[in-house]
Amino acid sequence: MLLAAASIRKIVLLHPIYSWHALDSIDGNFRPLSTVLYFGYMLKLFGLHAHAFLACNFVINLFGSMITFVLTRELGYGKVTGAAASVLYMSRGLLFTENAWACDVCDGAVVLLCALATLAILRACRSTSRKAIAYHVVAWGLFFLSTLTKQSSFVMPLIIAALLFFHPGPVPVVKMSHRIRSAVIAFVVYSATAAFVFLHAKSLMQSRTPYPIEATLGGVLVPFRFISWYLLGTGFPAAFKLLNNLILLLGVSLTLAVGILAWKCPRIFGPRPRDIAFLLVAAFSSITLFFFLPSHVAAYYGALFSFWLSIALAISLTSFGPVKLGSRHARISCFIFCLLAVSGFLEIRLMQTALYPSGGYIWGTFGADLDRAYFTQLKEHLEANSYASEVVLVDAGGYPSYYVSMVLLLGPNVRQILAYDSASHAYYVNNRNGLRPGDSRRDLTDADAFQWTVPANFETASAVSTNKSALCARYDGRLIEWSTSGPDGMKEKQSRVDH
Numbered sequence: 001m002l003l004a005a006a007s008i009r010k011i012v013l014l015h016p017i018y019s020w021h022a023l024d025s026i027d028g029n030f031r032p033l034s035t036v037l038y039f040g041y042m043l044k045l046f047g048l049h050a051h052a053f054l055a056c057n058f059v060i061n062l063f064g065s066m067i068t069f070v071l072t073r074e075l076g077y078g079k080v081t082g083a084a085a086s087v088l089y090m091s092r093g094l095l096f097t098e099n100a101w102a103c104d105v106c107d108g109a110v111v112l113l114c115a116l117a118t119l120a121i122l123r124a125c126r127s128t129s130r131k132a133i134a135y136h137v138v139a140w141g142l143f144f145l146s147t148l149t150k151q152s153s154f155v156m157p158l159i160i161a162a163l164l165f166f167h168p169g170p171v172p173v174v175k176m177s178h179r180i181r182s183a184v185i186a187f188v189v190y191s192a193t194a195a196f197v198f199l200h201a202k203s204l205m206q207s208r209t210p211y212p213i214e215a216t217l218g219g220v221l222v223p224f225r226f227i228s229w230y231l232l233g234t235g236f237p238a239a240f241k242l243l244n245n246l247i248l249l250l251g252v253s254l255t256l257a258v259g260i261l262a263w264k265c266p267r268i269f270g271p272r273p274r275d276i277a278f279l280l281v282a283a284f285s286s287i288t289l290f291f292f293l294p295s296h297v298a299a300y301y302g303a304l305f306s307f308w309l310s311i312a313l314a315i316s317l318t319s320f321g322p323v324k325l326g327s328r329h330a331r332i333s334c335f336i337f338c339l340l341a342v343s344g345f346l347e348i349r350l351m352q353t354a355l356y357p358s359g360g361y362i363w364g365t366f367g368a369d370l371d372r373a374y375f376t377q378l379k380e381h382l383e384a385n386s387y388a389s390e391v392v393l394v395d396a397g398g399y400p401s402y403y404v405s406m407v408l409l410l411g412p413n414v415r416q417i418l419a420y421d422s423a424s425h426a427y428y429v430n431n432r433n434g435l436r437p438g439d440s441r442r443d444l445t446d447a448d449a450f451q452w453t454v455p456a457n458f459e460t461a462s463a464v465s466t467n468k469s470a471l472c473a474r475y476d477g478r479l480i481e482w483s484t485s486g487p488d489g490m491k492e493k494q495s496r497v498d499h
Helices: 002-008 010-014 016-021 032-046 050-074 079-090 093-100 106-125 129-147 151-166 176-204 217-231 241-264 273-285 299-320 328-352 368-384 402-410 458-465
Strands: 390-394 416-421 426-429 470-476 479-483 493-496
Touching (some): 032 050, 050 079, 050 093, 050 106, 079 299, 079 328, 093 106, 093 217, 106 151, 106 299, 151 176, 151 273, 217 299, 368 402, 368 470, 402 416, 416 458, 426 458, 458 470
Parallel strands (some): 390 470
Antiparallel strands (some): 470 479, 479 493
């Protein structure tokens, strides 16, 4: 779907700055860097090959796990602690979707950009005035890029404020008044940046926010789900309320257990408790957005939460039991670390079996395999009938939907599309009467041009469906019937779709 939108927005390839005026065609989100530009250029360079997109996901998440090591070292801990943090982070099932779903470049990129911004501020805290200013500018720039990648980056003002307040790492602790002042200034500057991007995105929207924002009791309990999902990222449909409540209960129980353990054994906080305090606040801040999005929560949204919690656990485990032969504490810490790492990788292997939904639109789920077979057949017929400038799709799966835009990608000569529903005897188009979306800066802001749920007027439907040059395709189970005489005369040719 994103590739189809990218194929139409060719003007962005010539004028990348125009992506600032484009909304995500799928759900109206403002992600110019990770959707409009990324998919546009990837499509231009690599076409429809999923391996290129998956390779980018892998590289981005690989750098994310490497930054986990670097950031832990920057906080003043050894190579063992850094390696432990990196392994814990990369072993979490919360990251499976980021690597397995070709379209999920957003979450991994946000983690990478936010981690680099944090690293720059840590360097600023240890530098002289000129270098410190330069590092702060770099950190702000990285944060700004992250806001153009995904809205989950909007939690960074809280994390940056906590970073400047707790002053983690091997640096002298400055006065409380100075830390509070620095935290407040950073919070205001970073929040203003996020608000600027958010308000600009709102100005582009022609309808309400894609996901309803509300404050409910369920939203307050959402963070406890991510605590459970850090161990096992299994989600259940909304109908299974008991199982979902067990996930919440497990999260609450784990939180209480860790709190009691920390009270009874303060040495798990390591030599600098303020480091663990910052990391826990950062992890909690990473999921505060879901207080207001209780109806839109998934395990793989917890990537940033997993990043901070993995570092905190690594510091805690290596501080409680430093690597040393004959040490009981070391054996306990190694056992817990191995248990977390091995169980995490086993969960990933379980997700690869597709025995249960892992989140995102992983290939082979939701009938995507059949959709791919349909599109393969449609591409072949569009190539064989290159004269066709109009296409009518009859009873094509879940149409009308954004998938109709894929026809524009498969048939460059196609100028107009109708989706026909035989049950309601109605035609559907986009808000341009089924015409190809425009190729101008103004049309970039028209998200409805990529939606195909607008009932067609009688004149438009008649002109296209009775046109002898229109290619019509009726979907009936595994059969596709082809014709050039409208949806009521489909007896000329049949193709079988196997999947």
